[in-house]
Amino acid sequence: MNATVIDEELRGYLREYYGRRLQHNGDLTEQACCTDATAARHADTIALLPDEVVRRHYGCGCPLPEDDLSGLTCLDLGSGAGVDAFILSRLVGPEGHVHGIDMTLEQLEVARKHAPAVARAFGFERPNTTFHEGFIETAEAIADASIDLVISDCVINLSPRKDLVIETIARVLREGGELYVSDIVADRRVPESLASDPRLVAECLGGALYLHDFLDLLRDAGFGDPRIVESRVLQTDVAGEPIEFRSVTVRAQKFAQPLxxxxxxxxxxxxxxxxxxxxxxxxxxxxxxxxxxxxxxxxxxxxxxxxxxxxxxxxxxxxxxxxxxxxxxxAPRPVAxxxxxxx
Ligand SMILES: C[S@@+](CC[C@H](N)C(=O)[O-])C[C@H]1O[C@@H](n2cnc3c(N)ncnc32)[C@H](O)[C@@H]1O
Missing domain, CATH: 3.40.5.100 (Ribosomal Protein L9; domain 1)
Incomplete structure:
Protein backbone atom coordinates (compact mmCIF):
# COMPACT_ATOMS: atom_id res chain seq x y z
CA MET A 1 0.00 0.00 0.00
CA ASN A 2 1.52 3.36 -0.95
CA ALA A 3 1.63 6.44 1.26
CA THR A 4 -1.25 8.19 -0.54
CA VAL A 5 -3.60 5.26 0.03
CA ILE A 6 -2.63 5.11 3.70
CA ASP A 7 -3.29 8.86 3.96
CA GLU A 8 -6.72 8.43 2.36
CA GLU A 9 -7.58 5.64 4.79
CA LEU A 10 -6.52 7.78 7.73
CA ARG A 11 -8.45 10.78 6.42
CA GLY A 12 -11.58 8.66 5.99
CA TYR A 13 -11.22 7.30 9.51
CA LEU A 14 -10.70 10.79 11.00
CA ARG A 15 -13.62 12.27 9.08
CA GLU A 16 -15.87 9.52 10.40
CA TYR A 17 -14.49 10.05 13.91
CA TYR A 18 -14.93 13.84 14.03
CA GLY A 19 -17.98 13.96 11.76
CA ARG A 20 -20.14 11.20 13.17
CA ARG A 21 -18.67 9.31 16.11
CA LEU A 22 -17.96 12.38 18.25
CA GLN A 23 -20.98 14.61 18.77
CA HIS A 24 -19.51 16.62 21.64
CA ASN A 25 -16.40 16.68 23.83
CA GLY A 26 -18.02 14.34 26.37
CA ASP A 27 -17.65 11.57 23.75
CA LEU A 28 -13.83 11.71 23.88
CA THR A 29 -12.24 8.62 25.41
CA GLU A 30 -8.78 10.07 26.27
CA GLN A 31 -7.73 13.20 28.17
CA ALA A 32 -6.04 14.89 25.20
CA CYS A 33 -8.46 17.11 23.24
CA CYS A 34 -9.92 18.92 26.20
CA THR A 35 -8.64 22.27 27.37
CA ASP A 36 -9.89 24.58 30.10
CA ALA A 37 -7.47 27.35 29.19
CA THR A 38 -9.56 28.87 26.40
CA ALA A 39 -12.77 28.74 28.44
CA ALA A 40 -11.02 30.43 31.37
CA ARG A 41 -9.38 33.21 29.33
CA HIS A 42 -12.22 33.91 26.91
CA ALA A 43 -15.29 33.17 29.04
CA ASP A 44 -16.99 36.42 27.97
CA THR A 45 -16.77 35.49 24.28
CA ILE A 46 -17.59 31.82 24.81
CA ALA A 47 -20.78 32.93 26.57
CA LEU A 48 -21.87 34.48 23.25
CA LEU A 49 -21.26 31.31 21.19
CA PRO A 50 -23.95 28.72 20.40
CA ASP A 51 -23.87 25.59 22.60
CA GLU A 52 -23.39 23.37 19.56
CA VAL A 53 -20.13 25.15 18.72
CA VAL A 54 -18.81 25.09 22.29
CA ARG A 55 -19.72 21.45 22.85
CA ARG A 56 -17.75 20.49 19.72
CA HIS A 57 -14.54 22.10 20.93
CA TYR A 58 -11.80 19.46 20.84
CA GLY A 59 -8.79 21.71 21.46
CA CYS A 60 -5.83 20.97 23.74
CA GLY A 61 -4.53 24.48 24.48
CA CYS A 62 -5.18 28.16 23.92
CA PRO A 63 -3.69 29.19 20.55
CA LEU A 64 -4.82 32.81 20.93
CA PRO A 65 -2.05 35.40 21.39
CA GLU A 66 -2.64 37.99 24.12
CA ASP A 67 -1.47 41.14 22.34
CA ASP A 68 -3.60 43.45 20.17
CA LEU A 69 -4.85 41.42 17.19
CA SER A 70 -7.22 43.99 15.70
CA GLY A 71 -7.28 44.12 11.91
CA LEU A 72 -5.27 40.92 11.37
CA THR A 73 -5.96 38.34 8.68
CA CYS A 74 -5.76 34.92 10.33
CA LEU A 75 -5.96 31.26 9.45
CA ASP A 76 -7.14 28.45 11.75
CA LEU A 77 -5.84 25.07 10.51
CA GLY A 78 -8.32 22.33 11.43
CA SER A 79 -10.94 24.81 12.60
CA GLY A 80 -13.51 22.14 13.47
CA ALA A 81 -16.82 23.60 14.65
CA GLY A 82 -15.18 27.01 14.90
CA VAL A 83 -14.64 27.84 18.58
CA ASP A 84 -11.12 29.26 18.27
CA ALA A 85 -11.88 30.87 14.90
CA PHE A 86 -14.91 32.66 16.36
CA ILE A 87 -13.01 33.88 19.43
CA LEU A 88 -10.26 35.09 17.11
CA SER A 89 -12.84 36.79 14.87
CA ARG A 90 -13.91 38.92 17.84
CA LEU A 91 -10.27 39.70 18.68
CA VAL A 92 -9.43 40.82 15.12
CA GLY A 93 -12.67 42.81 14.93
CA PRO A 94 -14.67 43.80 11.83
CA GLU A 95 -11.55 45.10 10.05
CA GLY A 96 -9.85 41.70 10.35
CA HIS A 97 -10.70 38.32 8.89
CA VAL A 98 -10.41 34.70 10.00
CA HIS A 99 -10.21 31.79 7.57
CA GLY A 100 -10.83 28.29 8.88
CA ILE A 101 -9.89 25.09 7.06
CA ASP A 102 -11.17 21.63 7.88
CA MET A 103 -11.66 18.41 5.93
CA THR A 104 -14.74 17.18 7.84
CA LEU A 105 -18.00 18.49 6.40
CA GLU A 106 -20.05 17.91 9.55
CA GLN A 107 -17.64 20.11 11.51
CA LEU A 108 -17.58 22.81 8.82
CA GLU A 109 -21.37 22.83 8.60
CA VAL A 110 -21.66 23.66 12.30
CA ALA A 111 -19.24 26.58 11.93
CA ARG A 112 -20.84 27.86 8.70
CA LYS A 113 -24.40 27.56 10.03
CA HIS A 114 -23.65 29.66 13.10
CA ALA A 115 -21.30 32.25 11.58
CA PRO A 116 -24.01 34.91 10.86
CA ALA A 117 -25.51 34.67 14.37
CA VAL A 118 -22.05 34.79 15.97
CA ALA A 119 -21.20 37.93 13.98
CA ARG A 120 -24.45 39.56 15.13
CA ALA A 121 -23.70 38.58 18.75
CA PHE A 122 -20.33 40.36 18.40
CA GLY A 123 -22.05 43.45 16.97
CA PHE A 124 -20.51 43.04 13.48
CA GLU A 125 -22.49 44.00 10.37
CA ARG A 126 -21.41 40.84 8.57
CA PRO A 127 -19.34 37.73 9.37
CA ASN A 128 -15.58 38.20 9.24
CA THR A 129 -15.06 34.43 9.03
CA THR A 130 -14.81 32.07 6.04
CA PHE A 131 -14.76 28.32 6.56
CA HIS A 132 -13.12 26.38 3.71
CA GLU A 133 -13.26 22.66 3.07
CA GLY A 134 -9.67 21.51 2.58
CA PHE A 135 -6.53 19.92 3.93
CA ILE A 136 -4.09 21.55 6.28
CA GLU A 137 -1.21 20.01 4.29
CA THR A 138 -2.00 22.26 1.30
CA ALA A 139 -4.51 24.98 2.35
CA GLU A 140 -5.21 25.57 -1.34
CA ALA A 141 -7.81 28.28 -0.69
CA ILE A 142 -5.18 30.51 0.92
CA ALA A 143 -2.85 32.67 -1.18
CA ASP A 144 0.90 32.89 -0.58
CA ALA A 145 2.02 35.51 1.96
CA SER A 146 -1.55 36.59 2.73
CA ILE A 147 -1.84 35.72 6.43
CA ASP A 148 -0.65 37.59 9.55
CA LEU A 149 -1.34 34.86 12.10
CA VAL A 150 -1.77 31.09 11.73
CA ILE A 151 -3.32 29.25 14.65
CA SER A 152 -4.17 25.58 15.10
CA ASP A 153 -5.56 23.69 18.07
CA CYS A 154 -4.87 19.98 18.43
CA VAL A 155 -4.77 19.15 14.72
CA ILE A 156 -1.17 18.92 13.46
CA ASN A 157 -0.69 15.68 15.41
CA LEU A 158 -3.42 14.15 13.22
CA SER A 159 -1.57 14.80 9.97
CA PRO A 160 0.53 12.02 8.44
CA ARG A 161 2.53 14.77 6.63
CA LYS A 162 3.40 17.25 9.35
CA ASP A 163 6.32 18.49 7.24
CA LEU A 164 3.85 19.65 4.55
CA VAL A 165 1.67 21.36 7.16
CA ILE A 166 4.62 23.41 8.41
CA GLU A 167 5.73 24.21 4.85
CA THR A 168 2.20 25.40 4.11
CA ILE A 169 2.27 27.66 7.16
CA ALA A 170 5.56 29.12 5.92
CA ARG A 171 4.00 29.64 2.47
CA VAL A 172 0.85 31.48 3.61
CA LEU A 173 2.46 33.72 6.26
CA ARG A 174 3.56 37.24 5.41
CA GLU A 175 6.98 38.37 6.54
CA GLY A 176 6.75 39.19 10.24
CA GLY A 177 3.68 36.94 10.47
CA GLU A 178 3.34 34.41 13.24
CA LEU A 179 2.58 30.75 13.76
CA TYR A 180 0.91 30.24 17.17
CA VAL A 181 -0.25 26.66 17.65
CA SER A 182 -1.34 24.38 20.45
CA ASP A 183 -0.74 20.69 19.93
CA ILE A 184 0.09 17.45 21.64
CA VAL A 185 3.67 16.26 21.88
CA ALA A 186 5.41 13.43 23.71
CA ASP A 187 8.59 13.22 25.79
CA ARG A 188 9.88 10.54 23.39
CA ARG A 189 9.12 9.16 19.93
CA VAL A 190 5.76 7.43 20.20
CA PRO A 191 6.19 3.64 20.12
CA GLU A 192 4.64 1.73 17.23
CA SER A 193 2.12 -0.02 19.49
CA LEU A 194 0.49 3.39 20.20
CA ALA A 195 1.15 4.99 16.80
CA SER A 196 -0.62 2.15 14.96
CA ASP A 197 -3.76 2.23 17.13
CA PRO A 198 -6.37 4.18 15.08
CA ARG A 199 -8.39 5.19 18.14
CA LEU A 200 -5.29 6.65 19.84
CA VAL A 201 -4.39 8.46 16.61
CA ALA A 202 -7.91 9.92 16.32
CA GLU A 203 -7.78 10.97 19.99
CA CYS A 204 -4.62 12.96 19.20
CA LEU A 205 -2.07 10.79 21.05
CA GLY A 206 -0.88 8.16 18.53
CA GLY A 207 0.28 10.71 15.93
CA ALA A 208 1.91 13.11 18.38
CA LEU A 209 5.51 14.07 17.70
CA TYR A 210 8.39 13.90 20.14
CA LEU A 211 8.66 17.54 21.31
CA HIS A 212 12.18 18.00 19.92
CA ASP A 213 11.25 16.49 16.54
CA PHE A 214 8.40 19.03 16.40
CA LEU A 215 10.74 21.93 17.18
CA ASP A 216 13.26 20.65 14.60
CA LEU A 217 10.50 20.45 11.97
CA LEU A 218 9.78 24.13 12.58
CA ARG A 219 13.48 25.04 12.38
CA ASP A 220 13.89 23.03 9.16
CA ALA A 221 11.03 25.04 7.58
CA GLY A 222 12.78 28.32 8.44
CA PHE A 223 11.14 29.11 11.82
CA GLY A 224 14.56 29.53 13.41
CA ASP A 225 13.86 30.01 17.11
CA PRO A 226 10.46 28.54 18.05
CA ARG A 227 9.39 29.43 21.58
CA ILE A 228 7.22 27.45 23.97
CA VAL A 229 4.54 29.69 25.42
CA GLU A 230 3.07 27.14 27.79
CA SER A 231 2.93 23.45 28.39
CA ARG A 232 1.02 21.05 30.61
CA VAL A 233 1.02 17.30 31.14
CA LEU A 234 -2.03 15.52 29.72
CA GLN A 235 -1.43 11.82 30.15
CA THR A 236 1.35 9.51 31.30
CA ASP A 237 1.97 5.83 30.65
CA VAL A 238 -0.59 4.97 28.00
CA ALA A 239 -1.53 1.31 27.29
CA GLY A 240 1.34 0.06 29.43
CA GLU A 241 3.96 2.21 27.62
CA PRO A 242 6.10 4.58 29.69
CA ILE A 243 5.52 7.94 28.00
CA GLU A 244 4.35 11.45 28.83
CA PHE A 245 2.03 13.40 26.54
CA ARG A 246 1.83 17.18 26.87
CA SER A 247 -0.13 19.98 25.37
CA VAL A 248 2.26 22.71 24.22
CA THR A 249 1.61 26.10 22.73
CA VAL A 250 4.43 27.19 20.43
CA ARG A 251 5.02 30.48 18.65
CA ALA A 252 7.45 31.33 15.83
CA GLN A 253 7.64 34.08 13.22
CA LYS A 254 8.55 34.25 9.57
CA PHE A 255 11.59 36.46 8.91
CA ALA A 256 13.31 37.16 5.60
CA GLN A 257 16.70 37.32 7.34
CA PRO A 258 17.37 34.18 9.41
CA LEU A 259 17.56 34.41 13.19
CA ALA A 331 17.83 29.40 28.40
CA PRO A 332 14.21 28.23 28.53
CA ARG A 333 12.84 26.46 31.57
CA PRO A 334 13.13 22.70 31.14
CA VAL A 335 9.89 21.49 29.64
CA ALA A 336 9.71 18.77 32.29
C1 LIG B 1 -9.14 17.46 17.55
S1 LIG B 1 -10.18 18.27 16.39
C2 LIG B 1 -9.80 19.97 16.75
C3 LIG B 1 -10.77 20.92 16.09
C4 LIG B 1 -10.65 22.37 16.51
N1 LIG B 1 -9.32 22.89 16.27
C5 LIG B 1 -11.04 22.53 17.95
O1 LIG B 1 -10.20 23.02 18.73
O2 LIG B 1 -12.16 22.19 18.29
C6 LIG B 1 -9.34 17.96 14.87
C7 LIG B 1 -9.99 18.59 13.63
O3 LIG B 1 -9.01 18.57 12.60
C8 LIG B 1 -9.59 18.16 11.39
N2 LIG B 1 -8.52 17.55 10.59
C9 LIG B 1 -7.74 16.50 10.93
N3 LIG B 1 -6.81 16.27 9.98
C10 LIG B 1 -7.00 17.21 9.02
C11 LIG B 1 -6.36 17.50 7.78
N4 LIG B 1 -5.31 16.78 7.36
N5 LIG B 1 -6.82 18.54 7.05
C12 LIG B 1 -7.89 19.26 7.47
N6 LIG B 1 -8.53 19.04 8.63
C13 LIG B 1 -8.10 18.03 9.41
C14 LIG B 1 -10.70 17.22 11.81
O4 LIG B 1 -11.69 17.15 10.81
C15 LIG B 1 -11.20 17.86 13.10
O5 LIG B 1 -12.23 18.78 12.85
Missing part, protein backbone atom coordinates in the same frame (compact mmCIF):
# COMPACT_ATOMS: atom_id res chain seq x y z
CA UNK A 260 20.74 33.62 15.11
CA UNK A 261 21.16 29.90 15.77
CA UNK A 262 21.72 30.61 19.45
CA UNK A 263 20.70 33.44 21.74
CA UNK A 264 23.40 36.06 21.13
CA UNK A 265 24.00 39.12 23.29
CA UNK A 266 24.11 42.45 21.43
CA UNK A 267 23.50 44.55 24.54
CA UNK A 268 19.83 45.16 23.72
CA UNK A 269 16.97 46.14 26.02
CA UNK A 270 13.23 45.73 25.42
CA UNK A 271 10.62 47.78 27.28
CA UNK A 272 6.93 46.91 27.17
CA UNK A 273 4.88 50.09 26.83
CA UNK A 274 1.60 48.63 28.13
CA UNK A 275 0.01 49.14 24.72
CA UNK A 276 -1.89 45.84 24.58
CA UNK A 277 -5.31 46.35 26.21
CA UNK A 278 -5.55 42.78 27.53
CA UNK A 279 -2.08 43.03 29.15
CA UNK A 280 -2.07 46.30 31.11
CA UNK A 281 0.64 45.40 33.66
CA UNK A 282 2.78 42.75 31.99
CA UNK A 283 3.10 40.90 28.71
CA UNK A 284 4.04 37.25 28.62
CA UNK A 285 5.84 36.43 25.39
CA UNK A 286 6.86 32.85 26.16
CA UNK A 287 7.61 30.58 29.10
CA UNK A 288 10.75 32.53 30.04
CA UNK A 289 10.00 36.09 28.94
CA UNK A 290 7.52 38.13 30.95
CA UNK A 291 7.87 41.88 30.40
CA UNK A 292 6.62 44.30 33.05
CA UNK A 293 5.23 47.56 31.73
CA UNK A 294 7.92 50.25 31.71
CA UNK A 295 10.80 48.02 32.85
CA UNK A 296 13.80 47.80 30.48
CA UNK A 297 14.70 44.13 30.17
CA UNK A 298 17.87 42.66 28.57
CA UNK A 299 17.05 40.46 25.57
CA UNK A 300 19.03 38.43 23.05
CA UNK A 301 19.08 39.61 19.44
CA UNK A 302 16.49 37.00 18.40
CA UNK A 303 14.00 38.16 21.03
CA UNK A 304 14.74 41.78 20.11
CA UNK A 305 13.82 41.00 16.51
CA UNK A 306 10.66 39.10 17.54
CA UNK A 307 9.53 42.20 19.43
CA UNK A 308 10.59 44.85 16.92
CA UNK A 309 10.12 43.31 13.44
CA UNK A 310 6.60 41.92 13.95
CA UNK A 311 3.17 43.26 14.96
CA UNK A 312 4.47 43.26 18.57
CA UNK A 313 6.54 46.35 17.70
CA UNK A 314 3.57 48.56 18.58
CA UNK A 315 3.91 47.45 22.22
CA UNK A 316 7.70 47.59 22.63
CA UNK A 317 10.63 49.96 22.58
CA UNK A 318 13.72 47.95 21.65
CA UNK A 319 17.22 49.41 21.65
CA UNK A 320 19.35 48.70 18.54
CA UNK A 321 22.19 46.17 18.63
CA UNK A 322 25.37 47.74 20.12
CA UNK A 323 28.03 45.11 19.41
CA UNK A 324 28.41 41.40 20.04
CA UNK A 325 29.07 40.44 23.68
CA UNK A 326 28.96 36.64 23.19
CA UNK A 327 26.22 34.22 24.18
CA UNK A 328 23.11 35.51 25.94
CA UNK A 329 21.75 33.50 28.86
CA UNK A 330 18.28 33.01 27.40
CA UNK A 337 8.84 21.40 34.91
CA UNK A 338 5.23 22.46 35.30
CA UNK A 339 5.98 24.92 38.08
CA UNK A 340 4.85 28.03 36.20
CA UNK A 341 2.47 26.54 33.66
CA UNK A 342 -0.67 28.62 33.77
CA UNK A 343 -3.26 26.07 32.79
Missing amino acids: DRRCEDYGQLATYTGAFPRCPARFRYDDHHVFERGRPTPVCRNTARMLSETRLAKGFQVTPPLRHFGLFDC SDAEACC
